[in-house]
Amino acid sequence: MSSNQKQPVECGCGKTFEWTLWESINVTTDPDLKESLLNGTLNVVVCPYCGLLFYYERFLLYHDEKKRYLFYVYNHDCEEDKEVLKKKAVADCRAIRDKSEKHEIFSDYRIEVFFGLDNLVKFLKEEEL
Numbered sequence: 001m002s003s004n005q006k007q008p009v010e011c012g013c014g015k016t017f018e019w020t021l022w023e024s025i026n027v028t029t030d031p032d033l034k035e036s037l038l039n040g041t042l043n044v045v046v047c048p049y050c051g052l053l054f055y056y057e058r059f060l061l062y063h064d065e066k067k068r069y070l071f072y073v074y075n076h077d078c079e080e081d082k083e084v085l086k087k088k089a090v091a092d093c094r095a096i097r098d099k100s101e102k103h104e105i106f107s108d109y110r111i112e113v114f115f116g117l118d119n120l121v122k123f124l125k126e127e128e129l
């Protein structure tokens with residue numbers, strides 16, 4: 001399931017406004033969100049004050065049930081170590097799986113950590129070649 005939420009966004013013009021941003025996308029149930037991601041329109045906002053269109057970076061969870069991918073996409077300026085984040089992600093999924101009834105959730109999933117949606121997009125495009 002994909003999910004989004006309204007959150008305050010600050011524009012370069014100094015104004016703040018609310019925008020609905022995706023925090024988790026399931027590209028198996030919502031393939032159009034994968035399209036938006038590949039087109040670079042996912043989490044792009046438009047300032048109602050000055051009309052500026054820009055990408056608002058935030059953490060995003062990318063889930064592909066068919067390919068069994070679970071990707072954690074952090075901001076570019078995230079200072080934590082990629083390996084540390086990956087270990088944390090793997091531990092999280094293991095905990096969810098252990099709590100599930102049949103211990104099937106997220107088993108044999110590929111879990112990866114990316115910094116920035118552009119790096120995720122690069123990975124997905126290379127994969128399709």
Ligand SMILES: [Zn+2]
Binds near residue numbers: 013014048
């Ligand atoms: Zn603005």
